[in-house]
Amino acid sequence: MNSAYRLEHLVFAYGDKPALLIDHLAIPAGRITAVIGPNGAGKSTLLNLLAFLIRADAGEICFFNRPVKGEDFPALRRRVGLVAQNPYLLQGSVIDNVELGLKLRGIGKVQRRRRAMDAMARVGLAGFEKCSVRALSGGERQRVALARTLAPEPEVLLFDEPFTYLDQGHTRLVERLISDYVRKSGKTVVFSTHEQAQGAMLSDESVSLFAGRLVDASLVNLFHGRLQNGVFDTGKLAIRVSEAVEQVSYLTVDPEEILLSSEPPNSGHRNVFRGRVVMIGEDAGKVRIIIDVGEKLSVRTSLESIRSLGLEPGKEIWVCFKAAAVKVF
Numbered sequence: 001m002n003s004a005y006r007l008e009h010l011v012f013a014y015g016d017k018p019a020l021l022i023d024h025l026a027i028p029a030g031r032i033t034a035v036i037g038p039n040g041a042g043k044s045t046l047l048n049l050l051a052f053l054i055r056a057d058a059g060e061i062c063f064f065n066r067p068v069k070g071e072d073f074p075a076l077r078r079r080v081g082l083v084a085q086n087p088y089l090l091q092g093s094v095i096d097n098v099e100l101g102l103k104l105r106g107i108g109k110v111q112r113r114r115r116a117m118d119a120m121a122r123v124g125l126a127g128f129e130k131c132s133v134r135a136l137s138g139g140e141r142q143r144v145a146l147a148r149t150l151a152p153e154p155e156v157l158l159f160d161e162p163f164t165y166l167d168q169g170h171t172r173l174v175e176r177l178i179s180d181y182v183r184k185s186g187k188t189v190v191f192s193t194h195e196q197a198q199g200a201m202l203s204d205e206s207v208s209l210f211a212g213r214l215v216d217a218s219l220v221n222l223f224h225g226r227l228q229n230g231v232f233d234t235g236k237l238a239i240r241v242s243e244a245v246e247q248v249s250y251l252t253v254d255p256e257e258i259l260l261s262s263e264p265p266n267s268g269h270r271n272v273f274r275g276r277v278v279m280i281g282e283d284a285g286k287v288r289i290i291i292d293v294g295e296k297l298s299v300r301t302s303l304e305s306i307r308s309l310g311l312e313p314g315k316e317i318w319v320c321f322k323a324a325a326v327k328v329f
């Protein structure tokens, strides 16, 4: 598959504080990639590197199969557009802001206006042209920044936590826009999110980032604790682990690998707990149940199993999973 980016042995630190250590990462061209991770994982730092706004301390980045050199940065910045989490807008009107990127690219007034108006319509801001950016809400500001980035039609659209300020209607609109940007024009989108479900639902590929490193695990059920003699102790729950390592502080349980049963299970699973249903909700076309077993565990299952087990908030239920459903790092 053609890669938009390939990162090798990449290191980035803020002063002496390491923020990213990525051995290898390939981001496919013409696809939507989600970078999923909790607060402070390094998502914004990674997007800033991909936008060529900051330089790695070590390692290599290839952009569309070409190794990137320092002197390439100004030209590359024009091929990539980043919508920041808290975008900086210039004082003035919405249309002034949306036209900015086009102006910097030397695009003439008439075409500039046409493309800016088109980008504004796509983000649901038609009619806002003359509004002062000072009078806008957080979600409107984010959509102005999105229109500003979209108007020059960058080859790669990078989007840092796109849904933070958006209500449900605008979240759907931006999801569609991201999807169309890739499907209709073959461009590449990379977005960051701390919401595992949203990341998985909207993307073709996803990568999980934790403490600056890529991890090969879903981060939905992430616990901090200590591992000793094959048992990881979170302080509230003891989880059996199959990996024979000791120097780890975090554990995840794959929400797809957790089984539920109304009777004590007789399945040979090494982790069996009794818990109580806290919440039932929808998650990327499946059902997500939160069960309190000392820690709150997120379980993804089907509507059928909810019905057959008669699950509802407050109901007691058995939870089991294999040691192999658990990853530690």
Ligand SMILES: Nc1ncnc2c1ncn2[C@@H]1O[C@H](COP(=O)(O)OP(=O)(O)OP(=O)(O)O)[C@@H](O)[C@H]1O
Pocket (backbone or CB within 6 Å): 014, 017, 019, 037, 038, 039, 040, 041, 042, 043, 044, 045, 046, 085, 194
């Ligand atoms: N300008 C900076 N100076 C020093 N440390 C920084 C700076 N920016 C980020 N960091 C640190 O680098 C790490 C990664 O931060 P980053 O903003 O990339 O994470 P994130 O995953 O985007 O987090 P969030 O979801 O909270 O936005 C954090 O520990 C953060 O405190």
